[in-house]
Amino acid sequence: MGQPICLEDLVGVVNEVVQDTKVTDVHTHLYDPVFGDLLLWGFEELITYHYLIAETMRWVDLPYERYWQMSKAEQAKLIWETLFVQNSPYSEACRGVLTTLQRLGLDVARRDFESYQEYFRGRSLTEYVDQVFALANIKYAVMTNDPFNEAERKVWLETVATGEAELDERFRAALRLDVLLNSWDVAWPRLQGWGYGVTEKLDDATISEVQRFLQEWIKIMEPVYMAVSLPYDFKLPEDSPRAKLIEACVLPVSREMNVPFAPMVGVRRQINPHLQDAGDGVGKMDIGSIEYLCSNFPKNKFVVTLLSRENQHELAVFARKFRNLLPFGCWWFLNNPSLIHEITSMRLELLGTSTILQHSDARVLDQLIYKWDHSRDIIAAVLVEKYADLMATGWVLTEDEIRRDVEKLMGENLWDFLRREL
Ligand code: HDL
Numbered sequence: 001m002g003q004p005i006c007l008e009d010l011v012g013v014v015n016e017v018v019q020d021t022k023v024t025d026v027h028t029h030l031y032d033p034v035f036g037d038l039l040l041w042g043f044e045e046l047i048t049y050h051y052l053i054a055e056t057m058r059w060v061d062l063p064y065e066r067y068w069q070m071s072k073a074e075q076a077k078l079i080w081e082t083l084f085v086q087n088s089p090y091s092e093a094c095r096g097v098l099t100t101l102q103r104l105g106l107d108v109a110r111r112d113f114e115s116y117q118e119y120f121r122g123r124s125l126t127e128y129v130d131q132v133f134a135l136a137n138i139k140y141a142v143m144t145n146d147p148f149n150e151a152e153r154k155v156w157l158e159t160v161a162t163g164e165a166e167l168d169e170r171f172r173a174a175l176r177l178d179v180l181l182n183s184w185d186v187a188w189p190r191l192q193g194w195g196y197g198v199t200e201k202l203d204d205a206t207i208s209e210v211q212r213f214l215q216e217w218i219k220i221m222e223p224v225y226m227a228v229s230l231p232y233d234f235k236l237p238e239d240s241p242r243a244k245l246i247e248a249c250v251l252p253v254s255r256e257m258n259v260p261f262a263p264m265v266g267v268r269r270q271i272n273p274h275l276q277d278a279g280d281g282v283g284k285m286d287i288g289s290i291e292y293l294c295s296n297f298p299k300n301k302f303v304v305t306l307l308s309r310e311n312q313h314e315l316a317v318f319a320r321k322f323r324n325l326l327p328f329g330c331w332w333f334l335n336n337p338s339l340i341h342e343i344t345s346m347r348l349e350l351l352g353t354s355t356i357l358q359h360s361d362a363r364v365l366d367q368l369i370y371k372w373d374h375s376r377d378i379i380a381a382v383l384v385e386k387y388a389d390l391m392a393t394g395w396v397l398t399e400d401e402i403r404r405d406v407e408k409l410m411g412e413n414l415w416d417f418l419r420r421e422l
């Protein structure tokens with residue numbers, strides 16, 4: 001049971017436990033170094049993160065194509081001057097750059113752009129991965145792995161599947177199905193070219209071959225889940241290739257191989273295409289589609305994150321109704337202190353410890369440091385509120401119990417969900 005803690009020690013104990021707890025980062029865009037240049041890292045990648053591009057382009061009247069013609073170093077300098085010198089960098093993406101530099105031991109007060117670039121030159125990537133994972137206290141980072149991405153596919157087939165290189169066990173795969181599910185017109189010719197007996201028509205033969213494609217990539221990647229980013233107007237049930245592929249291919253294989261399905265719903269894709277990756281928006285989705293999945297497929301496991309703030313309360317309420325629904329993270333436009341606080345409070349109040357509070361969505365290795373620093377501070381503050389409320393009833397609390405709860409909330413619930421027999 002361990003020693004009960006007193007109210008005076010609560011803040012210290014909760015913060016220490018949250019800082020100490022290694023996280024499973026349930027969703028990132030990072031890659032094991034074996035994937036080479038697909039893993040982004042270093043100052044210029046950190047400061048040209050697409051969030052910062054969008055914020056910069058609000059200030060400069062530069063034609064978009066002129067920005068895209070710049071070198072990475074020129075883009076970095078423009079962003080630095082615009083967002084950090086001409087304006088105070090308190091947006092979450094800007095502050096994150098500074099938190100990362102500070103945690104790496106660099107002097108942020110000097111505002112010395114060149115020295116920040118210099119720090120990374122000649123660094124060993126594998127050493128830097130160790131340093132970042134230690135600073136961010138990461139146990140696992142779940143990648144986003146797309147078998148339709150030629151560069152990535154090549155590494156899986158020629159390096160990983162052949163046993164030529166072992167994956168670093170800290171990087172876990174997620175099989176990403178955006179092309180298959182959102183662009184069937186693009187997907188089926190590619191599948192056909194890879195030797196799957198598919199046609200555009202989703203008849204029994206094609207369905208069986210798409211299932212084989214999924215089964216084969218699950219064997220290659222050993223993914224933690226199968227994910228897809230779905231638009232805000234995603235609907236189930238629906239008479240569409242996407243609905244058919246999900247119900248006839250993804251869900252049967254998901255259940256057969258115990259690889260949860262992770263619909264990530266709410267993007268309004270490319271509302272400003274000139275911004276490229278930074279050009280997506282957000283929209284409220286119809287939670288009835290999540291209800292349709294959870295209630296009609298009770299033996300399937302769903303790991304879900306939604307992009308709209310307006311969907312968060314519904315998601316938490318629906319998770320109370322369906323044990324096969326595991327909500328996770330404050331995704332993308334929600335990954336800001338005010339919204340992380342609001343969503344974390346809501347989830348603890350509605351779901352207790354039966355949820356996963358956060359993921360980083362990191363696209364650049366270095367971001368793990370700030371995304372987890374910032375989230376840990378907020379999660380600890382909310383947990384202090386909740387444990388203090390418990391203690392006000394006369395409840396006696398031990399550090400062991402706080403550690404147990406925090407481990408679940410910071411990612412262990414994913415591994416437990418995989419072990420569950422629904
Ligand atoms: O689809 C996704 O996984 C999103 O996270 C997008 O990659 C988005 O562009 C992003 O990077 N969000 O942080």
Ligand code: ZN
Binds near residue numbers: 027028029361
């Ligand atoms: Zn993402």
